[in-house]
Amino acid sequence: MDALQYGEPPTVSKQYSPELALADLPAIKYAAALFLNSSMIDSENYCLSVDPRKERLYITSGYSLIQCLKALLSFEQNDLRVANEHVQHGHQIAVKHRAPAPPILSRVAGFVWDNATSGVSLLRIMTPAQRHAELLFAETTFAKALLGVICSGNWLSFLSEALSFRTMINKYLELGKFLECMDAEALARGEGPIDASIDNDFRSGVELGVGASNLILSFMPEKLLAVVEIFGYKGNRSVGLKKLMDIGGWSTPDSEPTISFAKGGLRRGLADICLLCFHLVISTITFRGVDIAMAQTILEWNLKHYPNGVFFLLAQGKLRVIRSQATLAIESYEAAVKAQSQYRSLHYVSFWELAISNMAVWRLDESLKYWEYLQAEATWSKACYSYGVAVCLLQLGGDQYAKKAGDLMKEIPSLVHKIAGKSIPLEKFVSRKARKFQQQKGRLILPALEFSYVLLGMDHAPPTVIEHTLLPSVNEALADVEANKARRGFWDDICLARLLEGVCYRFLAYPDEHAEKDNIGIGARKPSLASRAEAAFLKVIEDGQHLELDHYILYNAYYELGRLLVAMGRVAEGRKHLECVVSGKRLEKSASTRKGKYSLESTLVLHATAALEALGN
Incomplete structure (x- = not known):
């Protein structure tokens, strides 16, 4: 079924029994x-119309997963x-x-002998509908645990829900092993490479679960990953990406998928979204496995079939950001807003990206507009939205703006909230900056540019x-700071301005490797820009040894210098600076200058680890 032409909705039998559960697959597709x-409400209403009693396996489970996604987007209680x-x-x-569960004696015997009750053997004797139920059990277990973690108010509740993730991963491992065995047997019979008796809807779900699990576990620190692998869990990124690619029949960026739209499994769209998230979003904290060209191919194919698909329009915006095409990215995000009006919470994702992209091209009045939309309506992070409004107002200037910004800064520390008993790092950062604003009697240096840097907007600002x-x-701010050396916070101000100056010169000399070339005559000036x-x-x-509050500036300087030196070909020096960040050691000469972690420490360590990972490859 082509998404461009829905035609008549599939007919669903009014009579239902578990044995006929798979007859509903055309309906859930x-x-x-x-x-x-982007016809979300139509999708919901269709599910309710064909399953008013909420008893059908695929319709009920599918509807519940839609509600889960809606809640995660809105974050409304x-x-x-x-x-x-x-x-x-x-x-x-x-x-x-x-x-039905096997008898207790058979289950006990299963620990000793490989009988019909053990994983793969039990799956072999199940009906196709029962195997699909195992798959949906894993998917709903994941959704249940995810919602539980978000709603849990303390670490004890968090750990309790986290055990469900173990159940989910174990089930996917079991289903994945079943697929491997069935495919191997088909190959041995000369009927391979895959067992044609297993439908693509089931196969796509298993490969999505196994692939995503491998991908997620691959982000664990090596020492922790070594421990979990003892218990049979794998964090192989290459395997994870291949599983997700296989669902759609993807191979190389310059080739069409080997599986047509009509023959694709039910979870194909989700698998492609996972791949796009990895290549276009998670790529900010990793390099290994990232393939921007492959992401573009997957994206273009999906936009042909889902031209109004908000998820793919958002991905198009991210791709354009990576290419440093901020103006085009803004067009994509605006198109995502216009694509649907049924889920207002999806607009908030676009507004967030529009706020950052407009900062990147320094359209602060436009950025302000979207921060204000978020502040008024969205609930994910009131502290960050309010801070976005405040810094744009401060940077735009004027007494009226300053008064409103000051009122917001007073309020921000009280807006910080926790998930699973832990504060959100970005909220802790904006709370600290808001308190600093109060301490300095209504003053921050380059607040909007600093926020853009923290949100990676500066990384993709066009060279012009x-x-x-x-x-x-930045130069204007530097002159102001130098002229007021006796002012409170001088060292924090001068270091921040210098850091942002260095970042500007670094991105002029060495733009992101995926950025479209902006011909402003950088070539001959590269050595001079890099030197600055x-x-x-x-x-x-x-x-940085004199920093009073913003100690993160010193650590970011080490990171930025490391990235710069690597780009200049001085790899050993660059590695040394990046390793300083990852080591966790204090870089201040005096241990008494900082208490606890510096702002956004975990995020910076992730970026530095990814940069070192790229050197290793």
Whole structure:
């Protein structure tokens, strides 16, 4: 079924029994196509119309997973509560459709002998509908645990819910092993490479679970990964990516998928979204396995089939950001807003990206507009949204703006919230900056540019904007700081301005490797620009010993200098600076200058680890 032409909804029998559960697959595929092409409410209503009693395996489970996604996007307490109820019910429906549990004596014997009750053997004797129920049991277990973690108020609740993730991964490992065995036997019979008797809807779900599990576990630190692998869990990124690619029949960026749209499994769209998230979003904290060209191929193919698909329009925006095409990215995000009006919470994702992208091209009035939308409506992080409004107002200037910004800064520390008992790092950062604003009697240096840097907006600012807009702003701020050396916070101000100066010069000399070339005559000036960047970072490292509050600046200077030196070909020196960040050692000469972690420490360590990982490859 092509998403461009839905046609008539599939006919669903009014009579239902667990044995006929798979007869509903065309219906849930229809609902999924509606959802992926931004007809979310139509998708929900269709599910409710064909399963008013909420008893059908695929319809009920699918509807509950839609509610889970809606709640995660809005983060509204009521949405989370309703989603949790639907997911719990969907999970129970999956449990009811599973094969009967084997007798207790057989299960005990299964620990010793490989009989019919052990994993793969038990799956062999199940009906196809029962195997699908096992798959949906894993999917709803994941959704139930995810909602539980978000709603849990303390670490004890968090750990309790986290055990469900173990159950989910174990089930996917079991299903994956079953597929491997069946495919190997088909190959041995000369009928391979895969067992054609296993439907693509089941196969796509298993490979999605196994692939995503491998991908997620691959981000664990090596020491921790070595421990979990003892218990049979794998964190092989290459395997994870291949599993996700196989679902759609993807191979290389310059080739069409070997599996047509019509023959794709039910979870194909989700697998492609996972791949796009990895290559376009998670790529900010890793290099290994990232393939931007492959992401572009997957994206273009999906946009042909889902031209109004908000998820793919958002991915298009991310791709354009990576290419440093901020203006085009803004067009994609605006198109994502226009694509649907049914899930207002999806607009908030676009507004967030629009706020950052407009900062990148220094359209602060436009950025302000989207921060204000978020502040007024969204609930994910009121502290960050309010801070975005405040820094844009401060940077735009004017007494009226300053008064409003000051009022917001007073409020921000009280807006910080916790997930699973832990504060969100970015919220802790903006809270600290808001308190600093109060301590300095209503003053911050380059607040909007600093926020853009923290949100990675500066990383993808067009070179023309960096040279003709951002650098002049930094130079103006430097002159102001130098003229007020006796002012409170001098060392923090001068170090921040120098850091941002160095970042500007670094990205002029060495733009992101995926950025579209911006012909402003950088070539001949590259050595000079790189030298200025190095001098700025070295000055921050020298003066950073005097930092009072913003200790993160010193550590970021080490990171930025490391990236710069690697780009200049001085790899050993660059590695040394990156390793300083990853080591966790204090870089301040005096241990008494900082208490606890510096702002956004975990995020910076992730970036530095990824940079070292790239050197290893």
